[in-house]
Every structure is written in structure tokens, then in C-alpha cells.
Amino acid sequence: MIVKEIHHVAIICSNYQRSKKFYTELLGFKVLHEAYRSDRDSYKLDLGIGKQQIELFSFPNPPARPSRPEAMGLRHLAFSVDNITTAREYLLSHGVDCEPLREDPYTGRKFFFFQDPDSLPLEFYEST
Known part of the structure; x- marks a missing residue:
């Protein structure tokens, strides 16, 4: 398979x-x-x-399903975006609480976490 x-x-x-x-x-x-x-x-x-x-x-x-801190199971769902700064500013302007930008030490790409309305951890990850 x-x-x-x-x-x-x-x-x-x-x-x-x-x-x-x-x-x-x-x-x-x-x-x-x-x-x-x-x-x-x-x-x-x-x-x-x-x-x-x-x-x-x-x-x-x-x-309810525990999601933090580091609960066993699905950790988060990540989506790629072209412009990480613009994506974060967009969410913030719509009242979504976002964590600060971070940089992946292995790829050098930037990312940040936020949550959906049920506190499901989501991530935006810089695609380029």
C-alpha cells in the first residue's frame, strides 16, 4: 500500500x-x-x-478534547501561506488571537499558531 x-x-x-x-x-x-x-x-x-x-x-x-499543553493525539493542523506576516495581520484584524511569529530552526521558514472557535490549535506556515 x-x-x-x-x-x-x-x-x-x-x-x-x-x-x-x-x-x-x-x-x-x-x-x-x-x-x-x-x-x-x-x-x-x-x-x-x-x-x-x-x-x-x-x-x-x-x-471536550484536551489540546494543550502537548496532549497526546493530533497536535495541530497546519496550512501553508505565501506571506506569513500578511496572514497574521489579517487574522489579528479580525479578532483572532495569534501567537508571535517564530522561525523553524530546520527550514528557516516562519510560522505562528492560533485557534479555531473551539480552541483547535491551527498553524500558518510560510510556504516560500
Whole structure:
């Protein structure tokens, strides 16, 4: 078996409309498909980002998942951006709290962390 690429990442949110707005309006991800599943009282929103997808789910009363400090499991989700400074300023201007810029000691590329509406750790990483 040879893995070709990441197909999607699934995220469960606590407030569907708030998270949908964050990922589509603020981060600019494309809505590919949206469905309400009445049997599960759940939304499933497929978002496009490049060739990959993010599946955004809502479920009634999802349990909290620890994400910091350095909890076991998925550490963060990183997205590449062309201009790290512009990306950070954009998020800050829209009220998103961002950590200071850092530099990867191995690649020399700059990056920073921020959180989605449910405190999921996200990273913007300089692509060039």
C-alpha cells in the first residue's frame, strides 16, 4: 500500500454556524457539500482547501478534547501561506488571537499558531 496524499481532516465543532463562518468566511475555504443528517442531529460540511478537504461536523453535546499543553493525539493542523506576516495581520484584524511569529530552526521558514472557535490549535506556515 502506498499513500498518495491526505484526503481530508475531520473536525467536530461545538457551534456549527460559528465554525462554518470561521472556516469559510475568515479562512476562505470553499464549500463543496453541506448536509444535515436528521438521524444524528448533525451537520456535515465538506470544505475544499487546495486538493484536500476538511470535514466539519456538528453533534449534540460533543465532549471536550484536551489540546494543550502537548496532549497526546493530533497536535495541530497546519496550512501553508505565501506571506506569513500578511496572514497574521489579517487574522489579528479580525479578532483572532495569534501567537508571535517564530522561525523553524530546520527550514528557516516562519510560522505562528492560533485557534479555531473551539480552541483547535491551527498553524500558518510560510510556504516560500
